[in-house]
Amino acid sequence: xxxxxxxxxxxRWLGVAVPVGSIVFAFAAMTLVLLATHHPPLHTFGRxxxxxxxxxxxxxxxxxxxxPLLFTGLCAAVAxxxxxxxxxxxxxxxxxxxxxxxVALMASGASTIVQIPLMIVAGAAGGAAFALIPGIxxxxxxxxxxxxxxxxxxxxxxxxxxxxxxxxxxxxxTSTPDAKVFPQGKLLPDAATWPxxxxxxxxxxxxxxxxxxxxxxxxxxxxxxxxxxEVQVIGDSPRAASYAGMRxxxxxxxxxxxxxxxxxxxxxxxxxxxRHLLDARGLSQAGYGYAGIVIAAxxxxxxxxxxxxxxxxxxxxxxxxxxxxxxFPSGLVGVMQGLILFSALGGELLIRYRLRxxxxxxxxxxxxxxx
Amino acid sequence: xxxxSLRGITKRFPGVVANDGxxxxxxxxxxxxxxxxxxxxxxxxxxxxxxxxxxxxGEIRLYGEPVSFTSPRDALDAGVxxxxxxxxxxxxxxxxxxxxxGDHRGExxxxxxxxxxxxxxxxxxxxxxxxxxxxxxxxxxxxxxxxQRVEILKALYREARILILDEPTAVLTPQEAExxxxxxxxxxxxxxxxxxxxxxxxxxxxxxxxxxVLRGGRTVATTDIAEAxxxxxxxxxxxxxxxxxxxxxRAGEIGEPVLExxxxxxxxxxxxxxxxxxxxxxxxxxxxxxxxxxGNGQRELAETLTGMRVATRGEIRVHGKVLRGxxxxxxxxxxxxxxxxxxxxxxxAPSLSxxxxxxxxxxxxxxxxxxxxxxxxxxRELAAELIQRYDxxxxxxxxxxxxxSGGNLQKVVLGREFSSTPSVLVAASxxxxxxxxxxxxxxxxxxxxxxxxxxILLISEDLDEILALADRVAVMYEGRVVGVLDATSATVEExxxxxxxxxxxxxx
Numbered sequence: 001x002x003x004x005x006x007x008x009x010x011x012r013w014l015g016v017a018v019p020v021g022s023i024v025f026a027f028a029a030m031t032l033v034l035l036a037t038h039h040p041p042l043h044t045f046g047r048x049x050x051x052x053x054x055x056x057x058x059x060x061x062x063x064x065x066x067x068p069l070l071f072t073g074l075c076a077a078v079a080x081x082x083x084x085x086x087x088x089x090x091x092x093x094x095x096x097x098x099x100x101x102x103v104a105l106m107a108s109g110a111s112t113i114v115q116i117p118l119m120i121v122a123g124a125a126g127g128a129a130f131a132l133i134p135g136i137x138x139x140x141x142x143x144x145x146x147x148x149x150x151x152x153x154x155x156x157x158x159x160x161x162x163x164x165x166x167x168x169x170x171x172x173x174t175s176t177p178d179a180k181v182f183p184q185g186k187l188l189p190d191a192a193t194w195p196x197x198x199x200x201x202x203x204x205x206x207x208x209x210x211x212x213x214x215x216x217x218x219x220x221x222x223x224x225x226x227x228x229x230e231v232q233v234i235g236d237s238p239r240a241a242s243y244a245g246m247r248x249x250x251x252x253x254x255x256x257x258x259x260x261x262x263x264x265x266x267x268x269x270x271x272x273x274x275r276h277l278l279d280a281r282g283l284s285q286a287g288y289g290y291a292g293i294v295i296a297a298x299x300x301x302x303x304x305x306x307x308x309x310x311x312x313x314x315x316x317x318x319x320x321x322x323x324x325x326x327x328f329p330s331g332l333v334g335v336m337q338g339l340i341l342f343s344a345l346g347g348e349l350l351i352r353y354r355l356r357x358x359x360x361x362x363x364x365x366x367x368x369x370x371x
Numbered sequence: 372x373x374x375x376s377l378r379g380i381t382k383r384f385p386g387v388v389a390n391d392g393x394x395x396x397x398x399x400x401x402x403x404x405x406x407x408x409x410x411x412x413x414x415x416x417x418x419x420x421x422x423x424x425x426x427x428x429g430e431i432r433l434y435g436e437p438v439s440f441t442s443p444r445d446a447l448d449a450g451v452x453x454x455x456x457x458x459x460x461x462x463x464x465x466x467x468x469x470x471x472x473g474d475h476r477g478e479x480x481x482x483x484x485x486x487x488x489x490x491x492x493x494x495x496x497x498x499x500x501x502x503x504x505x506x507x508x509x510x511x512x513x514x515x516x517x518x519q520r521v522e523i524l525k526a527l528y529r530e531a532r533i534l535i536l537d538e539p540t541a542v543l544t545p546q547e548a549e550x551x552x553x554x555x556x557x558x559x560x561x562x563x564x565x566x567x568x569x570x571x572x573x574x575x576x577x578x579x580x581x582x583x584v585l586r587g588g589r590t591v592a593t594t595d596i597a598e599a600x601x602x603x604x605x606x607x608x609x610x611x612x613x614x615x616x617x618x619x620x621r622a623g624e625i626g627e628p629v630l631e632x633x634x635x636x637x638x639x640x641x642x643x644x645x646x647x648x649x650x651x652x653x654x655x656x657x658x659x660x661x662x663x664x665x666g667n668g669q670r671e672l673a674e675t676l677t678g679m680r681v682a683t684r685g686e687i688r689v690h691g692k693v694l695r696g697x698x699x700x701x702x703x704x705x706x707x708x709x710x711x712x713x714x715x716x717x718x719x720a721p722s723l724s725x726x727x728x729x730x731x732x733x734x735x736x737x738x739x740x741x742x743x744x745x746x747x748x749x750x751r752e753l754a755a756e757l758i759q760r761y762d763x764x765x766x767x768x769x770x771x772x773x774x775x776s777g778g779n780l781q782k783v784v785l786g787r788e789f790s791s792t793p794s795v796l797v798a799a800s801x802x803x804x805x806x807x808x809x810x811x812x813x814x815x816x817x818x819x820x821x822x823x824x825x826x827i828l829l830i831s832e833d834l835d836e837i838l839a840l841a842d843r844v845a846v847m848y849e850g851r852v853v854g855v856l857d858a859t860s861a862t863v864e865e866x867x868x869x870x871x872x873x874x875x876x877x878x879x
Contacts, residue, residue, distance in 0.1 A: 225743045229727065229734050236720040243679060243709070243717045244731045245700030 014351050019298050022347035026339040033335055039327075048333075051322040052315030058322070059315075060203045066314025067273060068093070070211035071266025072292025073299065073306040075127075078218055079259035081301045082235040086256060088134060088149030089263040090289025091156030092127035096264025098160065099126030101171055101185065101271045101278040104192035115192045119268045120210070127264020128257040130156065135256030139249040145256075157284045164280035171278045185277035194272035207269030214262060215303040222303075231255060263289065291317075294341045297348060313337070372435045374399040374564040375420065375533055380429035382415050389415035390426070391588040397533075397581075399434075402555055402565045404575040404596075406608055407585035408806035413568050416585070417535050420566075421453045422446035433533070452531030454522040456538045456804065460510045466521050467493050467506040470528050489528075496527045500554045514666040516547050523554065534558065535566040540574055541803055544664040545834060545867050552578040570608065570806055572601035573835075584608055609807055623822035625842065626655035630676070630707075630795045630826050635685035637675045639850075645671035647850045648685065653795065653826035658817065660841030660858060661830040664870050668850035669830045670712060673799045676828070677709040678702035689795060703732055708793035710784055710801045712830075714777075718784045721773035725765055726754035728772045729787050753790075761786040762812075778809025785816050796820055799830045814840060834863050848872045 027045070034041040052062055072089040079086035086092075100123035107118055134148035163169040165183050173179040173186045194206035222228035234241040234248050241248050266288065275282060295313060299305035320333030377395040381388065390412045397403035407413045418424045420431065422440030431438050433449055440446045460469050467490040490506040497503035502520040510518060519539060526534050536555075540548040555565045555578060569575055575582055576596055583593040584607040591607050630653040639645030645668050653659045663669050674680035676687060681697035688694070689705040702709075711717040719728040730739050730750050739749045754768035761782040765775055772780060781801065788796065798817065802810040817840060821827050831837050837844055841858040846869035854869045 224745060224747070226734055226740060226745055227743065229730075229745055232723060232727065233720045233731065236722045237716055239713075239717045240720045240731065243677075243699060243711060245678075245698070245703050247700075 015300055018347040018351050019300065019344065021350075022298070022343040023340060025343040025347075026336070029339045029343070030336050033332075033339075037332075039332075044328075044332075047323055047328075048316065048319045052319035056201060058318065061322070062311065062315040062318045063202065063204055063208055064274065064314075065318040065321075066311045067205050067208045067211060068266050068270060068286070068288040069291050069295055069310040069314050069317075070208065070215070070307060071269065072263055072288045073295030073310045074211065074215055074218060074292075074303060075259045075263035075266070075289075076293045076296035077299060077301040077303060077306050078222075078262060079255055080296055081222060082231045082251070082255045083238075084135075084138070084252060084255055084259070085146045086131060086134070086149050086259045087146050087293060088131060088152050088156075088260070088289070089266075089292045090287065091149070091153040092130045092260040092263035093267040093270070093289055094156040094160045094283060095126035095130035095260075096123035096267025097126075097270050097278060097283055098163065098171070098267070099123060099264070100268030101188060104188045104271060105170065105186055108189040108191075110191060112191045112193070112195070115189070116194060116206070116272065119192060119272050120265055123264040123266075123268025123271075124261035125264065127267065128261035130264070131256045131260020132253060135253050135260075138256075139252045153289060160278075160280045160284055164278060173277070185279060188271060188276050192272055193276060194269065205269070205273040207266070207273040210265065210269065212307055214265070215307050218262075218303040227251075227254070263292070291337070294337070294344060298340070298344045300351075313340075373397060373432075374434055375566070376432040376435075377416070377420070378430045378432075380416065380419060380426045380431075382412075382419060382424060382426050388588050390419070390429075392429070392590075393585065393588070394590050395583055396593070397564050397566055399564055400559050400562045401580040402559050402567055402578050404579035404582040405566055405568045405585065406570060406572075406575055406582055406604060408570060408608060408808065411585040411608075411806075412588040413585055414537070415588075417453060417537060417566070417568060420446070420533075420535065421451055447529060447531075450530065450532035451535070452526035452529055452533070453535040454519065454526060454537065454539060456541065458518050458522055460518055460521060462511040463509060465507050465509055466504050466513075466524070469510060469521055470506075470525050474529055492528060493524055496524055500527065500557055501550065502554050514664075516543050516665065519543070519551075527558075531563070533564045533566065535568065537568045538570070538804065539567070540569070540571060541832075544832065544870050545863060546871055547664065548574065572604050575604065576601060586610055605807070619818065619839075621818050621822055623656045623824065625657045626824065628652040628654045628826075629690055630828070631686075631688040631691075632676075633686045633688075635672075635675060635687060636683045637671050637680050638683055639671060644683070645850050646675060646682075649850075649852055651845055651852060651855070653828055655794070655824045655826050656821050657843070658821050658827040658829055658841045660837030660844040661828060661847055662834060662837050662844050662866055662870060663832070663847035665832055667847045667870075669847055670799065671850070672847070673709070673712065673797050673828075673830055676702070676795075676797050677707055677711075703791070706791075706794040708788035708791060708796045710781075710788055710796065710798040712799035712803070714780055714784055715773060719772040719780065722771050724754075724769045725758065725763070725772055725775070725783055726750050726768035728783060729754040729757050729768070729790075731787065733787075733791065757783065757786040757790065761816075778805045778812070781805060781809065781813060785813065789816070789820060793825060796825050796827045797830070798827060800832065801829070802831070802833070802836060810836075834866055837866075838863070846870055 031041040034044050051058055053059060072093060075089040075092065076086060100119040103118045103122040104115060107115060130152065133152060134145040137143040137148055138145040163171045164185055168174055171185050173184050197204045197209060222231060230246045230251050233244065233246060234251055238248055270283060271278065291313060295306055295309045299309045316333060316336060320330060324330045373396045375397040377393060380390050380393040382390040393412060393416055395416065405413050415424065419426050422443040422445050438449055461472065467486045470493050471489045493506040502523055504517050504520050539551060543551060559565050567579055576599065579596050581593060581595055582599060582604065584591040584604065586608060632649050632651045635646055635649040636644055637646040649672060661669055671680060675682050678697060678699040678701055686693055687696060689707060692705065694705060695701055715721055730753065733739060734745060739746050739753065751768050758765060758768065763779045763782045765779060775783065802813050805813065817827060817829065829837065829841055838858055843855055844858050844861055844866060845852045845855045846866060848870060849872065853874050856865065
């Protein structure tokens with residue numbers, strides 16, 4: 001029988017080997033799926049790779065897919081680092097998209113220089129406020145933030161749909177008879193379009209650059225500041241933190257607000273970078289928030305790794321859209337993502353625990369030396 | 372034919388030989404003490420005997436039969452049971468549920484659970500060995516001493532023939548320990564073998580028939596208890612002559628009160644008052660010992676003093692200044708240092724580095740910070756200084772705190788607490804689970820702290836420790852201070868009676 005035991009020491013190399021191993025395992029499992037569905041595996045992987053990363057155009061499309069994932073990945077990583085399981089990136093992104101589009105519509109006369117910061121601040125505020133609901137409930141009433149934030153995702157989606165489909169809200173386009181039959185959001189003013197930067201021939205959305213800057217800022221915040229030190233201690237042992245006189249409740253609220261705020265900026269980036277209206281259906285079908293959780297887990301909550309993983313998964317998603325056809329059902333990419341999540345979470349187990357096979361003379365726990 | 376016979380047991384871990392050809396033998400019907408410092412190989416040896424580790428070399432025989440355990444279950448099947456120092460109990464479950472948990476003989480039901488039978492049997496066993504516990508009580512409702520009884524009941528329920536107890540008296544009063552010894556003797560009298568791991572010498576001489584001393588992973592001696600004295604065992608164990616808890620004179624004068632408590636009350640975790648009107652003062656340069664059976668309010672007292680628990684009534688003053696209470700940061704700023712009882716989870720953040728733990732409280736100060744930023748280089752320097760000054764055995768400041776041994780961890784905690792030059796130190800069981808040399812070190816630091824003018828509140832369940840260090844002893848019983856005695860004249864018997872709630876002077 002295989003036994004599972006807790007690791008006392010977590011070697012550094014495991015932090016790299018396990019995620020890589022997880023992805024390899026996911027590809028291996030995917031190979032079986034492809035064989036079973038009569039797709040030539042190597043050929044299919046080749047097509048995925050070239051459609052996601054093979055050309056300049058496909059990389060541009062990959063960056064577009066990766067941008068929201070970066071925000072939601074950072075959102076999850078920021079909270080998970082303190083042991084707060086904010087599953088509500090999805091809803092917080094909606095909240096940011098709603099407020100971001102709202103201010104853009106309201107400030108319709110303003111220039112781009114004014115519009116962009118306004119949208120970012122409004123998006124961050126919306127996401128932060130939405131994340132503070134589970135945060136406050138957790139800090140003061142000790143409710144489970146996983147459940148509350150998860151349920152709020154549905155609330156967010158319903159509000160989003162209500163604004164566009166079930167009401168004549170400020171966000172809904174009611175200018176033409178056509179728009180009354182096929183409901184959609186009001187087009188944002190041109191000044192609210194976020195710029196695209198061209199670097200080395202690549203078209204990089206403003207949101208992507210913003211997210212990379214946020215990733216850097218999060219890294220500095222968490223590894224170089226007093227605030228980050230407190231977050232580390234609270235994440236490791238809340239009791240030690242309160243023993244040391246840290247204000248754990250305040251930190252909890254701050255981290256939830258930061259986490260939600262990042263997702264909210266991701267929502268504003270959807271408005272400004274890509275959709276240019278409050279796209280209720282598009283946003284609620286994309287599932288960015290949930291993908292962000294996978295990314296944070298694969299990145300082991302490291303903000304820079306989040307950037308890398310988000311681009312990889314963004315490429316995969318982009319390839320899925322591009323290849324979608326009769327011989328390449330859209331479900332395949334979904335299966336692939338599911339397998340990656342599954343093996344990432346399984347791999348997490350291997351970092352914290354070790355498997356022991358009952359081989360004769362097998363080397364036993366290396367960590368029991370403190371006898 | 373011995374019940375347990377280990378021959379030439381060797382167990383290596385990377386960089387360490389934990390057991391180096393250990394020989395050990397225990398007969399049927401005896402209480403056999405296994406004595407040694409931390410790191411001497413006691414735990415490894417008991418882990419080998421309970422199937423947790425496999426020896427690299429050597430032979431295990433039970434009742435003459437060679438055995439080879441591949442898992443703890445094999446050892447259980449062979450009748451070897453262990454009571455760990457840190458109990459393996461599920462807090463929300465009842466006593467009976469814990470007893471049948473993991474008992475695969477299925478008497479409590481193979482699939483559906485029938486706790487009634489188990490409850491009956493547990494009650495019976497409890498009565499027979501005089502370790503009765505309500506089988507329907509939930510573990511979290513029990514005191515530490517009662518939880519230990521549950522562990523022993525678990526072993527008895529599984530009909531263990533060989534019972535290993537790892538430092539079982541660390542959490543008990545002298546009287547409780549004495550009653551545990553009676554239970555152990557009764558079990559031995561039935562032909563069971565009791566292996567008693569300890570480093571408390573007087574207990575070993577009190578309960579054991581024979582004793583085996585380990586040092587540095589080797590067997591140093593096995594002797595009849597009649598031929599041993601605490602002094603001779605101590606030198607065998609440490610490999611040199613030691614003073615076994617004798618009062619040492621201390622420099623420095625006792626000054627003004629630095630900590631005053633007036634009528635302090637506080638609520639317990641399970642509702643109800645844990646502290647009832649505590650009035651006490653600690654003066655500069657003085658060590659006050661708080662004696663008492665675990666669970667009589669000592670933990671709550673320490674937590675209230677250090678702001679981790681809110682006082683519901685009364686006043687706490689440090690240097691005459693009243694604390695608002697309920698705020699650890701306020702207590703830290705007022706100069707109250709705290710060595711908590713649970714050093715691994717409260718005293719440090721276990722996964723973080725020694726360096727991070729050294730600045731666990733001082734990270735707010737200017738010495739390691741610049742604006743909102745932390746000066747990580749400075750943090751490492753401070754940690755390296757502390758490691759050197761307090762002789763912490765660690766590869767460097769980056770090592771996670773949980774990889775340190777108990778003694779080294781406590782040095783880090785003490786070093787950190789002393790570094791803020793506090794005026795009051797609340798030390799809760801600062802030597803629990805440490806070996807003799809680490810205890811000596813901790814005692815030296817406490818004495819030095821008092822000599823330097825700190826007022827120290829030493830909470831300990833070890834009366835010898837209190838009598839060796841304290842100037843005055845306050846005894847706690849059911850949340851009250853039932854007596855304050857001069858430590859130079861107090862006797863263990865006097866204190867033991869007070870700890871049991873018997874106050875002869877006061878007519879009831």
